[in-house]
Amino acid sequence: xxxxxxxxxxxxxxxxxxxxxxxxxxxxxxxxxxxxxxxxxxxxxxxxxxxxxxxxxxxxxxxxxxxxxxxxxxxxxxxxxxxxxxxxxxxxxxxxxx
Amino acid sequence: xxxxxxxxxxxxxxxxxxxxxxxxxxxxxxxxxxxxxxxxxxxxxxxxxxxxxxxxxxxxxxxxxxxxxxxxxxxxxxxxxxxxxxxxxxxxxxxxxxxxxxxxxxxxxxxxxxxxxxxxxxxxxxxxxxxxxxxxxxxxxxxxxxxxxxxxxxxxx
Numbered sequence: 270x271x272x273x274x275x276x277x278x279x280x281x282x283x284x285x286x287x288x289x290x291x292x293x294x295x296x297x298x299x300x301x302x303x304x305x306x307x308x309x310x311x312x313x314x315x316x317x318x319x320x321x322x323x324x325x326x327x328x329x330x331x332x333x334x335x336x337x338x339x340x341x342x343x344x345x346x347x348x349x350x351x352x353x354x355x356x357x358x359x360x361x362x363x364x365x366x367x
Numbered sequence: 368x369x370x371x372x373x374x375x376x377x378x379x380x381x382x383x384x385x386x387x388x389x390x391x392x393x394x395x396x397x398x399x400x401x402x403x404x405x406x407x408x409x410x411x412x413x414x415x416x417x418x419x420x421x422x423x424x425x426x427x428x429x430x431x432x433x434x435x436x437x438x439x440x441x442x443x444x445x446x447x448x449x450x451x452x453x454x455x456x457x458x459x460x461x462x463x464x465x466x467x468x469x470x471x472x473x474x475x476x477x478x479x480x481x482x483x484x485x486x487x488x489x490x491x492x493x494x495x496x497x498x499x500x501x502x503x504x505x506x507x508x509x510x511x512x513x514x515x516x517x518x519x520x521x522x523x524x
Contacts, residue, residue: 278426279422279425279426280422280438280440280477282438282475282477282487282490282494283428283436283438283475283490283494284426284494285491285494286491286492286494286495287430287436287494287495287497287498289495290494290495290496290498290499291498294498294499309491310477310487310491311484311487311488311491333425333426353426355426355427358430358431358498359430359431
């Protein structure tokens with residue numbers, strides 16, 4: 270499967286990066302392709318391309334503050350899983366749960 | 368992964384090994400904030416603790432896996448830094464309605480300064496490393512600050 274994710278958090282430094290790493294790690298373990306865009310204190314990093322979003326099987330939002338440029342996902346609402354970065358860090362496999 | 372210069376943000380003075388377990392999170396905050404003050408990382412203990420509590424009020428900093436990751440962004444912070452405290456035994460850490468056993472406290476001091484990106488990058492890298500069990504083992508077992516820094520710097524995913 271192809272997974273894409275966006276992580277963000279209030280302070281933009283701890284949960285954003287821990288959640289991103291947790292997602293990358295679980296996808297690697299399970300043999301899935303994965304791209305994670307981080308919207309943290311350092312700005313947008315590893316920005317997802319439109320083609321990544323289009324081809325993704327699962328889109329994970331792991332955010333507790335608003336996502337910038339969210340309109341990119343408007344056409345793919347059925348693939349989005351809305352979670353918090355905290356939930357993803359504590360139990361990364363949650364991203365695969367329906 | 369790029370080698371990270373963790374020693375730039377984790378000082379020997381704020382790396383406390385084998386401390387007695389704290390009676391509460393509040394006591395841990397006081398202890399660590401005072402270490403930051405002694406190391407000239409923050410100007411004022413109370414102002415910094417206020418910023419920790421502000422963060423606590425919007426979500427949990429108990430990260431599971433015996434880790435507490437409180438972080439405060441404050442005018443009182445002179446330079447972004449990390450404090451690490453390893454307790455001899457876990458203590459009960461309550462955060463945003465969540466309660467868990469914490470043995471490792473990572474306290475982040477985040478400055479208001481937008482020019483601090485370099486340090487913020489190191490803080491972000493450390494946060495991501497904490498999801499790796501091998502890193503937790505280094506933090507659990509190494510017996511000195513110097514060993515922790517050198518093992519973490521050579522750790523590769």
